[in-house]
Amino acid sequence: MINNTNVxxxxxxxxxxxxxxxxxxxxxxxxxxxxxxxxxxxxxxxESPFYGIYFGHNLIARMSLYRMKAxxxxxxSPAQDYLELWKLEVLPDYRGQGYGKxxxxxxxxxxxxxxxxxxxxxxxxxxxxxxxxxxxxxxxDLGQNPLIWLPEGVSEKDV
Amino acid sequence: MINNTNVxxxxxxxxxxxxxxxxxxxxxxxxxxxxxxxxxxxxxxxESPFYGIYFGHNLIARMSLYRMKAxxxxxxSPAQDYLELWKLEVLPDYRGQGYGKxxxxxxxxxxxxxxxxxxxxxxxxxxxxxxxxxxxxxxxDLGQNPLIWLPEGVSEKDV
Numbered sequence: 001m002i003n004n005t006n007v008x009x010x011x012x013x014x015x016x017x018x019x020x021x022x023x024x025x026x027x028x029x030x031x032x033x034x035x036x037x038x039x040x041x042x043x044x045x046x047e048s049p050f051y052g053i054y055f056g057h058n059l060i061a062r063m064s065l066y067r068m069k070a071x072x073x074x075x076x077s078p079a080q081d082y083l084e085l086w087k088l089e090v091l092p093d094y095r096g097q098g099y100g101k102x103x104x105x106x107x108x109x110x111x112x113x114x115x116x117x118x119x120x121x122x123x124x125x126x127x128x129x130x131x132x133x134x135x136x137x138x139x140x141d142l143g144q145n146p147l148i149w150l151p152e153g154v155s156e157k158d159v
Numbered sequence: 160m161i162n163n164t165n166v167x168x169x170x171x172x173x174x175x176x177x178x179x180x181x182x183x184x185x186x187x188x189x190x191x192x193x194x195x196x197x198x199x200x201x202x203x204x205x206e207s208p209f210y211g212i213y214f215g216h217n218l219i220a221r222m223s224l225y226r227m228k229a230x231x232x233x234x235x236s237p238a239q240d241y242l243e244l245w246k247l248e249v250l251p252d253y254r255g256q257g258y259g260k261x262x263x264x265x266x267x268x269x270x271x272x273x274x275x276x277x278x279x280x281x282x283x284x285x286x287x288x289x290x291x292x293x294x295x296x297x298x299x300d301l302g303q304n305p306l307i308w309l310p311e312g313v314s315e316k317d318v
Contacts, residue, residue, distance in 0.1 A: 024279065027304040032295035049297060066301060086302025117302065120183065136191035138208060142225060143245025143276065145186040 005099070007106040010050040010062065012042055019059040020050075025087045025119075029064070050087075051106065053099055061099045063088040065107055068115075074140050075115050075148055077157045082113040104129045114149040123147075135159050164258070166265040169209040169221065171201055178218040179209075184246045184278075188223070209246075210265065212258055220258045222247040224266055227274075233299050234274050234307055236316045241272040263288045273308040282306075294318050 010016050012033050020030045036042040052062035066084045073079040085107055090099045107114055115134070118126050126147050134146040137159040148156060169175050171192050179189045195201040211221035225243045232238040244266050249258045266273055274293070277285055285306050293305040296318040307315060 025302075027279075028292060028295035028300070029297065029302075029304075064302065066297065084301050120186075133187060136187035138188065138225065141187070142243050143184075143188075143223065145188075 005053055005102055007051050007053055007103060010048050010052050010059075011045040012037055012048045013044050016048070016050075016059070020062070022059075022091060023062060023087070023089050025089055029087075051103070053102065055094065058091075060094040061088075061090040061103055063103050063107070067112070073157075074137075075134060075146070075157055076113045076150070077155050079157070080113065080154070082115060083107060083110060085114050085116040088116070100125060101129065108149065108151070111151050113151060113154050116147050117144040118147055132156075164212055164261055166210050166212055166262060169207050169211050169218075170204040171196055171207045172203050175207070175209075175218070179221070181218075181250060182221060182246070182248050184248055188246075210262070212261065214253065217250075219253040220247075220249040220262055222262050222266070226271070232316075233296075234293060234305070234316055235272045235309070236314050238316070239272065239313070241274060242266060242269060244273050244275040247275070259284060260288065267308065267310070270310050272310060272313050275306050276303040277306055291315075 014037065017030060017034050017037070020026055033042070033048065037044065049064045049066050050062050051065060052059045054060070064086045068082050068084055070080045073082055076082055085104075088100065088103055090103075114131075116126070116131065129149070131147040131149045134141075134148045134156060135158075136146075140159070150156065173196065176189060176193050176196070179185055192201070192207065196203065208223045208225050209221050210224060211218045213219070223243075223245045227241050227243055229239045232241055235241055247259065247262055249262075273290075275285070275290070288308070290306040290308045293300075293307045293315060294317075295305075299318070309315065
C-alpha cells in the first residue's frame with residue numbers, strides 16, 4: 001500500500017552514495033560522483049541528476065533524468081528539449097508495488113518527451129508505461145534499443 | 160582448441176538473422192534489419208555492421224563495429240576516427256575458449272581507438288583485453304559506463 005510517496009531530488013553526499021551501492025546499475029557515474037566529493041570538486045549536498053524514493057531511511061528506488069537541449073534532439077518532432085532517463089531501478093524487496101510507475105509518472109510530469117534505453121527484459125514494463133520503440137537508426141543508436149514517450153502534440157522524428 | 164578461426168563480416172540475409180535470435184542482446188537493431196530485408200529496403204546479402212565466428216554452420220560469436228568520424232570523437236586525443244564496439248557476445252556453450260578474445264583482437268587489428276559500453280559484470284574480461292575505464296562525463300555518457308582501448312600514440316581526451 002503506497003501512501004504519500006514522494007519522489008525526491010537526490011543530493012550528492014556520502015550517505016546517498018553509500019545507498020547507491022545497493023543498486024545493480026552502480027557504475028562509472030556513481031564512482032565519479034564519489035571521487036568528485038572526496039576531492040572537493042563538488043560540494044557536499046550539491047545537486048545530482050538522480051531522483052529517488054525513500055522508505056523510512058532507505059532509498060528503495062532511483063533514476064537519473066537529464067534534460068537534453070533541442071539542438072541535440074534527434075528523436076522528436078518538432079525538435080525540442082527532452083529528457084533522457086536512465087538507471088530506473090527499484091530494489092528487489094520493493095518491486096511489484098507501483099514504485100516504478102511512480103518514478104516514471106514523475107518523469108512524465110515535466111511534460112517533455114522522454115527517451116530511455118532499457119535493460120533487456122524490461123520492455124513489458126515500459127510498454128505499460130506508454131513507451132514505444134523508436135525506429136532504429138544505427139549511426140544514432142549504435143547498441144541501444146531506444147524507447148520513447150510522446151506527450152500530446154509530439155511525434156517521433158522520421159529517420 | 161581453436162584452430163583456423165576466422166572472424167567474418169556478416170551479411171544481412173534470413174539465415175544470419177535467424178542465427179542472431181540465439182543471442183541475448185537481440186534487439187531493435189536486428190528487428191530493423193529484418194524489416195528492411197522483408198520490405199526490400201536492403202538487398203539480400205548486403206553488408207551489416209556485424210562480425211562473427213562460425214563453428215560449422217553455427218554462428219557462435221558476434222559483435223557490431225562501427226567507425227565513428229573524427230569530428231564526433233569526444234573520447235580520444237588527438238581526435239580521430241574510432242570504432243564503437245557493441246553486442247560482443249559468445250554463445251554459452253562456447254564461452255571460456257578464447258572466442259571473445261579473437262573477436263576483440265580482430266577489432267584491435269584496425270589500429271583505431273575503440274570505445275565500448277559493456278554490460279554489467281563483464282569488466283573483468285575487458286580489463287584483460289587491455290581496455291580501461293573512460294572518465295565519466297554526464298552530458299556525454301548519460302547511462303553508459305564507457306570503456307576505451309588506446310592504440311600506441313593515442314591518449315584519452317581530458318574532460
